[in-house]
Amino acid sequence: MLKDITLGQYVPGDSVLHRLDPRTKILLMIAYIVAVFLVKRVEVFFVVILFTVGVTLLSRMKLSYLVKALKPMKLLLPLMFLMNLFLIKTGRLVFEWWIFKIYTDGVKNAVFIVLRLATLVAGTSLLTLTTTPIALTDGLEKLLTPLKIIKFPAHELAMMITIALRFIPTLIEEADKIMKAQLARGADFESGNVLKRAKALVPVLIPLFVNSFRRADELAMAMESRCYHGGDGRTKMRVYAFKLIDLYAVIAVALLIAAVVLLNRFLPTFLP
């Protein structure tokens, strides 16, 4: 039933991308998003796509993972495309049938928006594909540490994310067991309207919540008995250091941004 859900999309490996410092990866992902948003002309997306595909190959990840990352957008992308295609009414009229009119600007915008969203999602998915959730929260904690000056709980936030991620599979397994126990008592989760089905979930949700609270209590106790007292003075098992490959990665993304900015300005137009 619920057991077949796989969580997290991390794909183990030993590529350059896997070995990058998680902090570098998080920051470069932000830089990549900036690069995507800097693109002003459809043609310039060629560079971004080239970069994304290149990085994917470098991570020794199959290109099909990029397509998989786009799967949740299989409704949004076509919708955005069609809306832009038919609703923009500037430029030259290129197609007309019944009430549908397509203008050149509509076509350009539709392609532009779809490319922007697709590169954004596919590119950023590389971060979660090549970084373990633990490394990711570790990196996030380090990056947020300077904010401690304004009393931002960086360590606590990272710990919360780590614990939440850790317990997702446990909760799924438990929900599965509870559902079976209630099914055995004749509970019916599959028939009736939405309201009835929502009501049928009460016997599953209550034990799930009760057990979660109990577990949280036990976990807190176990952490305290091992002298956990928050982030102050706590050292890390994995110490991340800025290495040469991190520098190369920064240069690569800097080059991407430079290329985007320059091409925006100087690439001769060959589109109508």
Add this chain to the structure above:
Amino acid sequence: MPIIIEKLTHTYMPNTISRHIAVDSVDLTINEGEFFGIIGHTGSGKSTLIQHLNGLIQPTSGRVIVDGYDMSDKKQRVKGRALVGMVFQYPDYQLFDSTVLDDVAFGPKNMGLSVEEAKTRAEEAMRTVGLDPEQFAEKSPFELSGGEKRRAALAGIIAMRPKYLVLDEPMAGLDPSGRRGVLETISALRKELGCTVIMVSHSMEDVARSAERIAVMNDSKLYMTGTPDEIFSKTKELIELGLDAPQTARLAQLLRERGVPVPEDIYTNERFTEWFRGRMSNA
């Protein structure tokens, strides 16, 4: 009519790297009225096996037939499921309602009984498992102790009056007096209601004491079936499988290895004491 399990195979996550065959072509017949024990170490597939008995999971191949109802068929499964009551290992997985009485009445209500009738049945079931309705009916199930929770969960199934009662590790995590209490309740139930009991356990003592027939699961496969006499006379084999034998059987085995001729059918405290007394008076 019996429960017939034919060439049952169950594979978790088929067609993936992490595919795992939990039950591998098991053939088994459980007769009406029996006290049937299933033993095996953790991960031997016993829990997966019994979840097929009321159609909670479907076989990858093979069939389970309960009183003539094929549990792979959606319509027949509903009828078959009504015959098989399944008590899970942890009562925390099923107790949810605001009072014990309402919780126990959840099953009967789902069977389509009227609220009144469901409550009557619930009270009856609570009495059967030794929870006095006067005292416990209006309590919250979350206030109960471990043993009481277990009884409440058991009552929730008994109230549905199943013909077959399947128990998954019913004594796990209970103290000795709690274990004895639950085991006594189960035996009493059997006498009172005449239902068939199928009990999964890795406590050999409990199985040795109450089961009439035992199946041993090992590595997803059915290793052997037989009466307790047949099974526990093979103490050595059981230990080699990484299973425990009852303590008395282990003691008898150790004595045998040291040249004391302890008969093979001695594996409960009572029989051992009897044999030992006899030996002492002969000497």
